[in-house]
Amino acid sequence: MDDLEFRRRILADPNDNSQEMITAKNASLTNRKLSDELLQLDAKLESTLKVDVPDDLADRILFHQSGQPEQNRNKTRFHLAIAASVAFVFGLFVGQFNSQIVPTSATSEIAQVAMDHVYTEAPFVDSIDESVSLRQVNAKLTPFGSELTDLPGHVYYVNHCGFGDKNALHMVMATENGKVTVFVVPEHSQKMSSFSDNSLEGVVMPIQNASLIVVGEKGQNVAPIAKSLESDLNWEI
Amino acid sequence: MGKFMIKQFFRKKKPDASVSVDMNKQRRYEALVRAWHRDLYRYAYWLCHDPHIAEDLVQETCLRAWRSLDSLQDDKAAKSWLITILRRENARRFERKQLDLVDIDDYAIADTKHQGAEMDVEQQILHKQIMKLAPEYREPLVLQVMAGFSGDEIAEILDLNRNTVMTRLFRARNQLKEQIEKQSERRGQQNGRS
Numbered sequence: 001m002d003d004l005e006f007r008r009r010i011l012a013d014p015n016d017n018s019q020e021m022i023t024a025k026n027a028s029l030t031n032r033k034l035s036d037e038l039l040q041l042d043a044k045l046e047s048t049l050k051v052d053v054p055d056d057l058a059d060r061i062l063f064h065q066s067g068q069p070e071q072n073r074n075k076t077r078f079h080l081a082i083a084a085s086v087a088f089v090f091g092l093f094v095g096q097f098n099s100q101i102v103p104t105s106a107t108s109e110i111a112q113v114a115m116d117h118v119y120t121e122a123p124f125v126d127s128i129d130e131s132v133s134l135r136q137v138n139a140k141l142t143p144f145g146s147e148l149t150d151l152p153g154h155v156y157y158v159n160h161c162g163f164g165d166k167n168a169l170h171m172v173m174a175t176e177n178g179k180v181t182v183f184v185v186p187e188h189s190q191k192m193s194s195f196s197d198n199s200l201e202g203v204v205m206p207i208q209n210a211s212l213i214v215v216g217e218k219g220q221n222v223a224p225i226a227k228s229l230e231s232d233l234n235w236e237i
Numbered sequence: 238m239g240k241f242m243i244k245q246f247f248r249k250k251k252p253d254a255s256v257s258v259d260m261n262k263q264r265r266y267e268a269l270v271r272a273w274h275r276d277l278y279r280y281a282y283w284l285c286h287d288p289h290i291a292e293d294l295v296q297e298t299c300l301r302a303w304r305s306l307d308s309l310q311d312d313k314a315a316k317s318w319l320i321t322i323l324r325r326e327n328a329r330r331f332e333r334k335q336l337d338l339v340d341i342d343d344y345a346i347a348d349t350k351h352q353g354a355e356m357d358v359e360q361q362i363l364h365k366q367i368m369k370l371a372p373e374y375r376e377p378l379v380l381q382v383m384a385g386f387s388g389d390e391i392a393e394i395l396d397l398n399r400n401t402v403m404t405r406l407f408r409a410r411n412q413l414k415e416q417i418e419k420q421s422e423r424r425g426q427q428n429g430r431s
Contacts, residue, residue, distance in 0.1 A: 008403075008407055009403075009407075011406070011407040011410040011411050011414075012388070012403040012404070012406040012407040012410070013381070013388065013403070013406065014410075037414075038410065038414075041410070041413065041414065041417070042382055044359070044360070044363055045363065045367070045378070045382045045413075046382050046383065047360065048360050048363045048364050048367065049279060049283065049367070049379055049382055049383040050279060050383060051279055051282050051283075053274070053275045053278045053279065054278075054288075054292065057274050057275075057278060057292065057295070058270050058271050058274045060292075060296075061270050061274060061295065061296055061299045062267060062270055064296050064299075064300065079259070
């Protein structure tokens with residue numbers, strides 16, 4: 001490569017690192033010097049060419065674009081609006097469910113089963129008094145991972161029973177307010193709720209992963225019974 | 238039952254992917270803007286010598302890029318694609334400006350005011366010298382040094398053949414080099430006298 005050719009190429013691109021240019025750069029001291037000088041010039045050029053860019057330019061560009069009325073854009077907005085509306089209505093709906101429908105609908109099912117039980121077993125249970133001991137009650141409570149420290153009152157009857165598709169504890173006991181039927185159902189309920197029909201009244205109370213149901217006669221205050229029972233139950237788990 | 242209906246509702250919604258496509262486009266656009274707005278702005282600045290016009294040019298460029306983003310197949314080509322759009326926008330500006338009859342000297346004044354404060358003397362001189370280059374020499378130089386394009390890429394952007402580009406780059410540096418040498422000679426003489 002002659003000097004003129006080298007000069008032409010090094011000035012056009014000082015970073016040309018092709019094999020022939022590397023050889024030419026090292027061919028003479030003059031070439032080496034010119035190459036270094038031009039690399040220096042390029043470094044200065046680069047820092048001069050890179051003028052300050054406004055800090056928030058990117059954001060301004062993006063903001064500008066988002067304000068543009070454009071077909072595609074409208075479509076996006078339309079979809080977003082629909083999605084937002086659906087989400088909003090859905091949110092309202094779920095809110096309603098949470099405050100009302102879910103507890104009553106979920107627990108009313110257990111409550112209904114409990115009341116059915118009381119009705120069907122009433123003729124049999126009413127006349128029975130087995131004077132059940134604490135040990136017997138606790139034996140029946142074992143599958144639920146729970147036991148009582150003391151008998152909450154006179155227990156007439158205790159047994160397991162089919163409760164819907166589950167097995168529950170069925171216990172008839174005496175309280176200050178009269179006879180009640182207690183169920184421990186291995187089904188989770190969300191929060192305490194009460195139920196009643198023409199002749200029965202009861203509460204469903206969540207305990208651990210199960211539900212404690214106390215059913216008494218209409219007008220009987222069963223909530224305090226459920227609460228004291230709950231505090232008497234010791235959970236192993 | 239209720240749960241089932243809700244599931245159905247969302248299942249039905251899923252195949253309609255236009256929302257997610259639009260979101261993808263938005264994300265892609267944002268990534269492009271964030272990656273290249275600095276180069277675009279600087280390039281625009283060296284085309285028009287004015288920070289405000291440079292910003293307008295970048296805004297216009299990005300807007301056009303958004304509208305035709307689908308035509309950009311490969312994101313690796315994004316930079317030269319954007320530069321090409323910007324050059325077109327600048328050309329449009331000149332068409333408009335011929336009607337406006339704006340005095341170009343105004344911009345030169347605006348420019349020195351804007352940049353003067355932050356630069357050291359050497360850079361200020363170099364800045365002026367770059368501005369003094371003819372646009373056809375300055376433009377490939379900016380593309381090469383600031384944006385890092387190769388001779389072939391510059392040739393494609395400027396729609397010239399590669400030899401022409403290399404010749405212009407040679408002349409651009411040659412002029413700058415001569416001016417710098419002249420300047421240091423002058424300074425040397427002054428120092429010699431005093």
